[in-house]
Amino acid sequence: MSIATAEFPPLKITLGADETSVFDTGLPVIVGETVENLFGVSQPAGQIGALSLFQSGDWLLGAATVPLTNGLEDAAHRLYGNIFQATRGQHLARIWNYVPAINEPGPAGLENYRAFCRGRSLAFEQHYGRGFKALLPSASAVGSKSSTLTVAFAACPVEPRHVENPLQVPAYDYPGEYGPRPPSFARATVVPEQGHAVVFVSGTAAIRGHATVAPHSTRLQLECALENLRAISSACGLGPDLDQDGGSTRHFKVYLRHAADQPLVAAILQEKLLTGIDRVSYVQADICRASLLVEIEASLFSVTALRA
Numbered sequence: 489m490s491i492a493t494a495e496f497p498p499l500k501i502t503l504g505a506d507e508t509s510v511f512d513t514g515l516p517v518i519v520g521e522t523v524e525n526l527f528g529v530s531q532p533a534g535q536i537g538a539l540s541l542f543q544s545g546d547w548l549l550g551a552a553t554v555p556l557t558n559g560l561e562d563a564a565h566r567l568y569g570n571i572f573q574a575t576r577g578q579h580l581a582r583i584w585n586y587v588p589a590i591n592e593p594g595p596a597g598l599e600n601y602r603a604f605c606r607g608r609s610l611a612f613e614q615h616y617g618r619g620f621k622a623l624l625p626s627a628s629a630v631g632s633k634s635s636t637l638t639v640a641f642a643a644c645p646v647e648p649r650h651v652e653n654p655l656q657v658p659a660y661d662y663p664g665e666y667g668p669r670p671p672s673f674a675r676a677t678v679v680p681e682q683g684h685a686v687v688f689v690s691g692t693a694a695i696r697g698h699a700t701v702a703p704h705s706t707r708l709q710l711e712c713a714l715e716n717l718r719a720i721s722s723a724c725g726l727g728p729d730l731d732q733d734g735g736s737t738r739h740f741k742v743y744l745r746h747a748a749d750q751p752l753v754a755a756i757l758q759e760k761l762l763t764g765i766d767r768v769s770y771v772q773a774d775i776c777r778a779s780l781l782v783e784i785e786a787s788l789f790s791v792t793a794l795r796a
């Protein structure tokens with residue numbers, strides 16, 4: 489049985505209270521909420537370049553959807569420049585990237601994801617200097633069927649802790665075989681708040697060291713991704729289970745290259761990851777490496793387990 493993506497509604501991100509704060513990711517929602525709102529009601533906080541900004545409590549939020557007028561690398565480079573300008577004096581905690589035709593070659597023959605990574609990495613280095621790796625926030629970057637690049641971010645006034653996975657080479661140190669500039673993200677970011685914390689776990693896939701695991705098996709890739717999630721959870725100080733039953737509010741987003749994999753993936757995740765009160769959505773997306781079939785991200789709010 490094949491499932492046509494055309495029958496699924498697109499995932500929208502909302503950062504504010506009205507339709508000016510809704511951003512189309514271009515990703516079909518297979519199962520789950522079609523509007524993602526992680527930060528509750530926020531107030532408009534101006535515009536920088538293409539970016540619309542919002543404030544929700546201490547959080548500075550922003551998003552933009554931009555055309556690829558001078559190509560993807562240039563669009564990413566400019567948009568990240570806007571993000572750094574908007575977040576001056578604050579700290580980036582989480583960035584979501586929705587990249588058109590991520591696995592297709594661009595005009596120069598370079599795969600779109602690699603061109604995106606080059607623009608993003610150069611922007612980070614130009615703004616933050618040579619020590620930029622230590623400041624890289626958690627992120628995801630997945631492929632959409634849209635013709636525009638959509639990016640959303642969350643920044644905070646307190647200094648966050650960026651976390652790596654001991655089972656994986658840091659993405660910002662991936663070797664040159666994956667592209668001219670490595671991806672710019674941390675595996676997770678912990679943001680301390682008064683008496684609790686917010687934990688963002690980056691899009692997590694079947695990568696061990698820097699190699700892709702089980703290129704053709706969704707089931708085996710899922711197993712590897714779940715192991716990575718447990719290791720990242722432990723590295724955050726949450727124990728291996730991402731604060732399951734710890735009282736936090738957990739949002740999961742599962743990116744699937746093939747929509748038809750959803751029932752299998754949901755059955756395994758319900759057994760190994762999810763509880764009845766977790767929020768989870770399954771969306772169709774091309775993953776940044778053509779051989780990856782599944783990727784999982786998590787955003788945990790009101791985490792008290794980390795309290796010293």
Ligand code: 3EB
Binds near residue numbers: 659695
């Ligand atoms: C990986 O581990 C899988 O380029 O921002 C996951 C999360 C991935 C974020 C990004 C890419 C990104 O390399 C892909």
